[in-house]
Amino acid sequence: MQRYFVERSQVDLANGLVRITGDDVKHITRVLRMKPGDTVIVSDGCGTSCTVALKELQEFEVIGDIRHSLQSREPQVKITLVQGLPKGDKMDLIVQKGTEIGVSEIIPVETARSIVKYDEKKQTKAVERWRKIAKEAAEQAHRDAIPAVQRPQPLRQWMNKLSQYDLVLVPYEGEIVQTMQQILRTAGPIHRICIAIGPEGGWDDGEIAEFLALHAQPVTLGPRILRTETAGLVAAAVILYEYGEMGGV
Amino acid sequence: MQRYFVERSQVDLANGLVRITGDDVKHITRVLRMKPGDTVIVSDGCGTSCTVALKELQEFEVIGDIRHSLQSREPQVKITLVQGLPKGDKMDLIVQKGTEIGVSEIIPVETARSIVKYDEKKQTKAVERWRKIAKEAAEQAHRDAIPAVQRPQPLRQWMNKLSQYDLVLVPYEGEIVQTMQQILRTAGPIHRICIAIGPEGGWDDGEIAEFLALHAQPVTLGPRILRTETAGLVAAAVILYEYGEMGGV
Structure with missing residues (x-):
């Protein structure tokens, strides 16, 4: 069934109505x-979806009656993917695939070895594009929430918020002992987990030292070296696998 | 350290010599x-690598002395990724990322819902390109083997060889009960495992019926619908994770 995301303000729960606007009207x-x-299925983008019977189809809006609410397909464990800004259009791929797999939030960060520098205008355009990619990927993946894509920020600025996560994993070529299995199977109950992926050249030694000082966990993803755009997707997939978030009834 | 793949015939074990030819000579x-x-590190592309001290650097070949053999980074479990031919250049991404993650073999198959049709010449060009992508990705990922990329073949022709695998997994939207966890954790010792991924429209009912008749296992990858180019990579990652092939000492 076709799926549309709307703003919460477009849902009138008291009267059991949904108002669809914008490009989706033309699509319908x-x-x-x-x-x-x-x-159709309508999601509020925050994890709630319901079936909606269309009632009034006008040129600029469609009104529908809310019928049944649907069981959420969103993972219980919330994954934040922190990504050292990569070269070229790799961030597009990371946003699309991360959304399909099931991350909840994507935060691009400027790191010591990030080569890309955006001016204000370019950055705004890039963020708009990533958010559009996330919305479309969420629709296609039948998700009930669109991952939040943040504006790029300096790594150290983001590090101030590190304590909000139950677990922060830092895949790092220099770590050869501690595996994802060991960490995930001994971590206890986890609700918010963060994966921090370095850019093409990886994290530099100073950044790793700061992560360690903040009790983040360095981790190996194995002896095969993954590219920056692949590492976060693999880490997200195994986290959701380990926590039983890959289906079953 | 820089890594090069050579043919087995270029390794002279009796005399402890390696002969590097082709584009790699110019690179060196x-x-x-x-x-x-x-x-440098030299791999025979089949799982064996060693360090090599360069001795003679000529215009068209480089001769080196074999020093130390290296522990293999190849997974014990051999994953064959069978991929319903996808649209556009998605196969390039699948070959590159599958190689990074650690699959051993990639077999493109023509399915009921595959839209792409290659003539002989186009197919030969495509296979050449995929093999080049696999070689470069294997070098960059520090692998000791290059995944074998087969020529596209009809699904049914490949199905004749299904019995060579210990386990054949068929991710399928219609399967909502059986998960990767359940199958992998109860499968017993597995050496050769196959993941069969449908093209954009998925497997059709006839194909699924044939898979079931051949004792392949339908499996869900979870409630979020993955695109064809993402499904095999996620499945390969969780298999290697489950079997402890993601590092540690």
């Missing part, structure tokens, strides 16, 4: 040529 | 401007 009326009575 | 002599006595 012109692309899919839907009619009153047809059903 | 002109790009890296190496000199006699400099050390």
Whole structure:
């Protein structure tokens, strides 16, 4: 069934109504040529979805009746992917694949070895593009929430917020002992977990020292060296696997 | 340390010599401007690597002395990724990322819902490109083997060889009960495992029925729907994770 994300303000729970606006109206009326009575899935983008029977199809908005609420497909464990800004358009791939796999938040960070520098205008454009990619990937993956994509920020600024996570994992080529299995299987109950991925050249020694001082966990992803755009996706997949977030009833 | 793949015929074990030819010679002599006595890693592409001290650097070949053999970084569990031919250049991404993560073999198959059709010439060009991508990704990932990339073949032709695997996993949207965890944790000792990924539209019902008749295991990768180019990479990552192939000493 076709899935649309709306703002919370477009959901009128008291009257059981949803108002769909913007590009989705054209998609419903012109692309899919839907009619009153047809059903779609509407998500508030924060984890709640319901089936909606379309009622009024107008040129600039579609009104529908909320029918049934749906069981959330969102993972219980919330993964934040902190990504050292990579070269070229790799961030596009990271946002798309991270969204499909199930991360909750993506934070690009400027690191010692990040080569990319954005001016204010370019950065705004890039963030807008990443958010669009996240929305479309969330729709296609049948997610009930769109991962929040933050504006790029200096690594050290983000480090001030490190204590909000139950666990911070830092994949690092210099770590050869501590594995994902060991950490995840002994960590106890985890609700918010962060994976911090260095850019192409990896984290530098100073950054690793700061992570350690803040009790982040260096970890190996194995003897095969993953590219920066691959490492976070692999780490996110194994976290969701380990916590039983890959299906089953 | 820089890593080069050579054919087995270029390794002269009796005399402890390696002969490097082709593009790698230019890379050694002109790009890296190496000199006699400099050390590189040479892999035979089948799982064996050693350090090599360069001895004679000529225009079309470089001869080196084998010094130490290195512990293999190859997984014990051999993963074959069978991929329903996807659209556009997605196969390039699948080959690159599959190689990084650690699959041993990639077999593109023509399925009921594959849209791409190659003529003989285009197919040969595509296979050449995929093999080059696999070689470069294996070098960058510090692997000791290059995954074998087969020519595209009809799904049913490949199905004749299904019995060579200890386990064949078929991720499928229609399967909502059986998870990767359940299968992998109860499968017993596994040496050769196959993941069969449908193309963009997924497997059709007839294909699934044939897989079941051949005792392949349908499996869910969870409630979030992964694109065809993402599913095999996620499945390969969790298999290697589950079997302890993601590092540690």
